[in-house]
Amino acid sequence: MTIDDVQKGVARNRDEFFHEVEALLSPQSAEVGDEIYLGIRPLLPGPESPFSSVTFSSTQSGAVRRISIDQQKADQVRKIHEKSTDKPVVVAGSVIEINASSKTALVRSPLGGVTTCAFDAEKFKDLMGTGLFRIGSKIKVSGLRYERVRRDYLSVLNIIDIQHQNPAPN
Numbered sequence: 001m002t003i004d005d006v007q008k009g010v011a012r013n014r015d016e017f018f019h020e021v022e023a024l025l026s027p028q029s030a031e032v033g034d035e036i037y038l039g040i041r042p043l044l045p046g047p048e049s050p051f052s053s054v055t056f057s058s059t060q061s062g063a064v065r066r067i068s069i070d071q072q073k074a075d076q077v078r079k080i081h082e083k084s085t086d087k088p089v090v091v092a093g094s095v096i097e098i099n100a101s102s103k104t105a106l107v108r109s110p111l112g113g114v115t116t117c118a119f120d121a122e123k124f125k126d127l128m129g130t131g132l133f134r135i136g137s138k139i140k141v142s143g144l145r146y147e148r149v150r151r152d153y154l155s156v157l158n159i160i161d162i163q164h165q166n167p168a169p170n
Contacts, residue, residue, distance in 0.1 A: 039111025044074040092140040117154045132164045
């Protein structure tokens with residue numbers, strides 16, 4: 001991987017992040033994937049946050065790009081997404097812990113949020129049988145999300161994808 005490859009990847013991820021946050025703040029934000037909402041939710045101004053507003057900024061080619069979220073915008077986003085918790089949501093990320101006795105896995109999204117994913121016995125057995133379900137595997141599941149203080153809980157309905165990431169050769 002070259003420095004140019006890294007710079008292009010950073011630029012692409014930055015652009016995707018800003019696009020997702022802008023979509024999250026739009027009136028149709030319930031249609032936006034919950035991953036971005038779950039990732040920035042701890043930063044949103046509110047009663048449990050030390051912030052009265054939050055601003056995301058980036059500089060590219062000398063131009064500064066900013067997105068600011070005040071208490072009112074944060075409340076609107078929360079209201080839309082809390083109403084949508086009775087609809088299945090998609091969680092994608094890396095498996096960071098597997099608990100066979102409770103048939104759960106902790107999944108960290110690319111933005112750093114961690115969700116407890118609970119599987120029924122059959123789905124858990126099938127996952128374990130694939131040989132792909134390990135710490136570090138990339139997984140994408142859908143299910144019903146329940147917001148909790150420490151970390152959200154997802155009752156998994158469907159396993160969309162799972163891939164084990166082999167370490168890069170030295």
